[in-house]
Amino acid sequence: xxxxxxxxxxxxxxxxxxxSEHAHELSGRRDFVLPEELLRADRQQTMVPSSLAEKLNxxxxxxxxxxxxxxxxxxxx
Amino acid sequence: xxAEPSSDSPSGAAxxxxxxxxxxxxxxxxxxxxxxxxxxxxxxxEDAAQEVFIKAWKGLDRFRGGSELRTWxxxxxxxxxxxxxxxxxxxxxxxxxDGEIDESTVGVSESPLRxxxxxxxxxxxxxxxxxxxxxxxxxxxLVADEELSYDQVAQLxxxxxxxxxxxxxxxxxxxxxxxGKNA
Numbered sequence: 001x002x003x004x005x006x007x008x009x010x011x012x013x014x015x016x017x018x019x020s021e022h023a024h025e026l027s028g029r030r031d032f033v034l035p036e037e038l039l040r041a042d043r044q045q046t047m048v049p050s051s052l053a054e055k056l057n058x059x060x061x062x063x064x065x066x067x068x069x070x071x072x073x074x075x076x077x
Numbered sequence: 078x079x080a081e082p083s084s085d086s087p088s089g090a091a092x093x094x095x096x097x098x099x100x101x102x103x104x105x106x107x108x109x110x111x112x113x114x115x116x117x118x119x120x121x122x123e124d125a126a127q128e129v130f131i132k133a134w135k136g137l138d139r140f141r142g143g144s145e146l147r148t149w150x151x152x153x154x155x156x157x158x159x160x161x162x163x164x165x166x167x168x169x170x171x172x173x174x175d176g177e178i179d180e181s182t183v184g185v186s187e188s189p190l191r192x193x194x195x196x197x198x199x200x201x202x203x204x205x206x207x208x209x210x211x212x213x214x215x216x217x218x219l220v221a222d223e224e225l226s227y228d229q230v231a232q233l234x235x236x237x238x239x240x241x242x243x244x245x246x247x248x249x250x251x252x253x254x255x256x257g258k259n260a
Contacts, residue, residue, distance in 0.1 A: 035252040039221035042202050043110040049123050052109065053101065056127055057093050060134050 097134055104150050105130070111151065111218055114206050115158040125161065129153045147222070148229050155215065155233060162211070201259050208255045213248035220245060 032038040093101050108129050113122035132153050206214045212234070219230045231238045 035217050035249050035256070036221040038202065039114070039217060040223065042199055043106065043221065046106070046110050046113065046199070048105055048109045048126075049119070052105065052123050052126055053093060055123075056101065056130050059127065059131050060093070060097060 097130075097137075100133065100146070101130060104147060107147065107222055108150055108154050111154050112158055114203065114218055115155075115214065116161060117203050117207055121161070125154070125157055128157055132157075145229070147224055148233060151219065151222075151225075151233055159211075201256070204259045205252060205256045208259070209248065209251055212244065213251055216241065216245050216248050217252060 030041060032041070105126065109122055109126045112125040112129070113119060116122050116125060129150060133150060206217070209217075215234060216230065219225055219233060220227075225233075227238045227241050231241045234241065236244075
């Protein structure tokens, strides 16, 4: 089992055009063929500070509420 | 894409009002991550994400759904981070004694909180992205969102889909080469 760097380096030349999922998981480590797969996994592991929502709540609390927009219900439903 | 913030939502979205909480719940991870990897600093990324969502809150009534919501938030994020980076660039360019411009420290914060990013892999990814031209960095980060089509990435980066495909090929190669060097 090679670390992600080596796998990424070795496979990238042949697989740069591939859009299929080639990553596999073994012993808790993943191999990535495309950089965006690596970034996607990195994003999933990145913790968003809980203080962000608290700060936002304080910030928007002092702002006027946006007008109702009907498309939101369609978009979010 | 239904978001149902609950009282025990780990994101904290439940504390936000109504539809804004749903907006935050559905998109905060992507917005924060994009800002983090563009700015390279968790504290700055948090500030940037806050600004992005405040702008989104203020613009909710003006947004008519002409573009998809994720794309709209990404555009705000890209513009905000680009403005910040340009500001750093302007501030951190120094003219050396022999008249040359020194840009060696441009765009990288040395905040102690940067060390809070505990993942060694994450830091390596950050170093690799920092080494890339901004155009490549943005392309890879946008394509990493599987919900974005090439057409949407093209819209966000003001170019054609064919151009995106061509540059993405080069961006992948550049990333792989630098990722190996940053071991």
